[in-house]
Amino acid sequence: MQIVCISGGGSNRTKALADRTAHKLGYQSLNREQLVEEAVKEGIQVSKLETATIKPQIFSERLALEREYYRAFMTLFLGKQATEKGTVYDGRSGHLLFSGIDHVLKVRVVEDETSRVKEVMQQLNIDGKKARRYLNDVDADRNKWARSMYSVSLEDAAHYDVMLNLGHMSVENAAAALSAIAQLPDFQVTPASQRSIEDLMLGANARVLLARDERTFRANVKVRADRGVVTVTYLPQDAAIAKIIPEVITPLAGVREVSVTMATTNILWIGEAFEANSEAFEHVVEIATKWNAAIELLQFVPQEAEGQEDLLSADEPAALSQRPDFVRECIGGIEEEGEVVCDDGGYQETQEALARLGCAGGGRRIVGGAAQIVKSIDRTVTYTLIVIGDMFLTKGRSAQMRLTRQLQGHLSDQIKDPIVNAEDLKSEFLFGRRDLLRLIGGLGIFSLILFLIFTFQEPVLKFLSGVEVKAKVLAAVTVFIFVPGIAFLYGNVARSVMKLIRME
């Protein structure tokens, strides 16, 4: 069923909006307090998490695990509630729990400061100045919570579908507008979005089970699920529990397979098609092995909107009926369990190859334009590297390169993690012939500069310590130009040496 997540300032008007919207849609209304109560019953130390997140301090290892547990539990609980009945949730960051799920309507509610201040003045019986400061503190704390728990800002409009300003609208009208938007086809459950939320809940359920089990609750694990395949990545120090993980997860309904991978970080590989025997595959695996990373696949199925030549502007995923057969079969969720007979662009084969090499990090497939890629990337996960592989395959070579570059730029604007084209992987992260030449050339030039400086020490120092104003200015300018040059030159030499010994 549908979920409407409303993120507001915690005021009575936002609560009233959630209740009115739920009433109009015939949904149940839930708020953050109810969910937190359930989390506390579960044994999660929410108050400690709150204290740790609103103060700028480093999370202890134990609290970081508690944070994972909390997120998984909230996702699971809210998802389960919504399974039976449509739900309107009023909480600060519900929309971040269901990032990338199309039928979850994500709403940001803002109010004018004057009415918020008035409400606080009445509630707390304080003057306007104190109320304003109180609200500033509350907003800052809410933002710190979102940043600490999900690594994103609540103010980032990209995470919402709709923004409502209650300063210019009555609660009743706002509720009417929201209920009308919620009924638009864009926010209805589709087989693809249903599968996405099922995967999300399966992953959350698996994470909660691992947190509940006394053998695995101390382990720092990340869980992902894709069509019943649950991928768990664990840190090297938790190697002892690797064999226990499948025992804990396998009894879960909906689990077809459990893949357990040791990894300290993640690499996301985006592509239309993957090939286990390709050069790109070798490079990605080599880097993942070097960095001890799990590779997560994100298969992108382009959907060119009518009249749009550029896939980057084809933001809207087409309706399922308009999609190609391969997409309908593989993405639309109509194939029978275990019977994937379509051409999946090498996805399955690559996943299996990654599992063989012990660096599978799960994966998923999406349909649409560049905006869908951005939307589907989990912002709460930090990727050491995002690799853009084979994309826009139906285009000519030049258009393919141009669009890939555009996509890289587009993603870089939206996502903070480093993004690299698969073709640049070798030159950026692996030592090749070009690096060798750069190393020899750089070293040669640097040695020559060194030789000249030390051969002509006295004239150099005399030049640098002139007494005339003109000489002083010249010395300062020379130092200003020379020093960054030599730093970049030798910096590249040092970087190449580190690449050579594989110690970046």
Place this chain on the structure above:
Amino acid sequence: MHTVLGNMFVSLNFATAIQVSLLGFIGGVLSGFIGSGGAFFMTPGMMNLGVTGVVAVGSNITHKFGKAMVGSKQHGKLGNVDRRLGICLILASFVGIQIAVWINSRLFKGGGDGHGAGGSAAADLYISMVFICILSFVAVSMLRDALKSRGPDGDQGPSMKISNFLARLYLPPYISFPVSDIRISLWVLIAVGLATGYLAGTIGVGGFIGVPSMIYIFGVPTAVATGTELYLAMFMGAFGALNYAFQGFVDIRLTVLLYIGSLLGIFVGVYGTKVVKEILIRVVTGTIILLCVLSRGIAVPMYLRKIGWLDMNPNWDVYFNGASKFLLFAAGTTGMLIILFNVIRAYRQRRRIERSLRGVRKMEPSAAVRLDVSEQTN
């Protein structure tokens, strides 16, 4: 130690050049590991090699300029630079640097014959005293935090007293910084910028104040604090380098020699942070800084004697200088060896895993996964 051009620049032979590069390497390793500029080690290290304090600071701040430029470019690629915050801090820092350069050059020239010994000693004493006061505070705070984190609740992070105190104060106007997602009072911003600039200009140490200030006073995420500090250091370094170069206090030979070691060392140090436990990082860092402070403290009587404030046999200088030098090198070298030991151990372990993984490529999927698990178990 022989000098050239009056007694301003030290004469460099092969052995001295190696020692300066080694200082750069140790400073680089510590810098990459701790996240500061490493000046706390390199500046006094060069002074112990006979380089006058003001030339050591000038050459080091010039070295910092290029290094920060390379570092901030890399951080910029990762989106870790809050340019707005950086520029605001830079404006205040420039004033701080200007004050520091002015005091340093007045002390240097005022006490002697322009580039004379008396002036050098006065400047050295002043630099040493600022160094001792500031870094003692940093080291003690760091060790206290490390000891606290051994408690039953584990690592609870550094003390939030300053942050909480400032949060209670209402000091308008406030400025918002979207990249770091924070709001800061303009007055707090100016105070931190001035302090950072003054310390960078006086002892070449900026990161020790800038990074913790941004994290603990402003609430900036750690990665953004480091990236922004490097961005700031680039401008401060450039400004400091221009100023010191204009005054004729930059020894480009020392700067280049420092680069040889430091740019390699930084990579090793950064790698170390990924493989060494957080508590060990803090203990090692705090202890190294404290020993560096002690080393500088031992040298103080020499400067006091030179400016006539202490009646001491000049022949004792060699012992004080030797002890100071030994302590500094012992501190830096021991710290570096601990870091290197952990880095090499982790590096070898990783290579072993890589070899194992390569070996199982041709095996069955299930077997490969099993081996992956057992490899880690062993």
